[in-house]
Amino acid sequence: xxxxxxxxxxxxxxxxxxxxxxxxxxxxxxxxxxxxxxxxxxxxxxxxxxxxxxxxxxxxxxxxxxxxxxxxxxxxxxxxxxxxxxxxxxxxxxxxxxxxxxxxxxxxxxxxxxxxxxxxxxxxxxxxxxxxxxxxxxxxxxxxxxxxxxxxxxxxxxxxxxxxxxxxxxxxxxxxxxxxxxxxxxxxxxxxxxxxxxxxxxxxxxxxxxxxxxx
Numbered sequence: 001x002x003x004x005x006x007x008x009x010x011x012x013x014x015x016x017x018x019x020x021x022x023x024x025x026x027x028x029x030x031x032x033x034x035x036x037x038x039x040x041x042x043x044x045x046x047x048x049x050x051x052x053x054x055x056x057x058x059x060x061x062x063x064x065x066x067x068x069x070x071x072x073x074x075x076x077x078x079x080x081x082x083x084x085x086x087x088x089x090x091x092x093x094x095x096x097x098x099x100x101x102x103x104x105x106x107x108x109x110x111x112x113x114x115x116x117x118x119x120x121x122x123x124x125x126x127x128x129x130x131x132x133x134x135x136x137x138x139x140x141x142x143x144x145x146x147x148x149x150x151x152x153x154x155x156x157x158x159x160x161x162x163x164x165x166x167x168x169x170x171x172x173x174x175x176x177x178x179x180x181x182x183x184x185x186x187x188x189x190x191x192x193x194x195x196x197x198x199x200x201x202x203x204x205x206x207x208x209x210x211x212x213x214x215x
Contacts, residue, residue: 005070010055010086012039015101016075020047022131055086066093074100080107084114091115151206156199166193175211180204
């Protein structure tokens with residue numbers, strides 16, 4: 001997935017709001033939907049489009065143009081029926097990837113059965129982390145150091161494998177600083193610049209958000 005895709009977010013609580021803001025900050029096309037007018041108003045100037053709509057209203061859902069979306073994020077847990085219906089509507093509309101928030105094991109099982117591709121337990125994964133994952137599947141984990149600087153663990157790009165850090169020169173070519181390598185659960189904080197990298201390794205890096213978007 002990448003920021004050039006279109007995202008629709010249902011539910012603008014803390015979880016949905018954090019995803020919407022992070023995706024928008026990265027320049028993604030975001031449609032935010034909630035039944036609460038105040039929440040929608042707060043996001044109107046942040047996302048591409050913000051709409052007041054009840055996910056239980058089939059006519060309102062069809063009017064959103066869900067079939068044009070690449071990714072749907074269902075951030076509703078307060079009302080189980082709304083969460084399920086939103087997932088079903090997105091599945092029937094042919095949305096390629098549906099990411100849904102669940103509040104417990106039973107909710108998780110239901111969402112899996114109605115077609116959610118990824119189930120999120122908010123206590124385990126933050127909205128910002130999910131947003132970064134949606135923007136680029138290369139990111140394994142991420143920590144915000146400041147408003148613009150991130151420390152992240154990223155998977156090995158196929159084109160990097162078989163080369164050394166010295167050859168890749170990622171600091172100058174990609175504007176990212178490699179601070180460690182991980183392989184088989186072991187972290188090497190002083191990686192040999194002439195070590196040949198392989199696809200089983202992951203890189204711990206520090207980079208500005210703009211550079212991280214391109215990883």
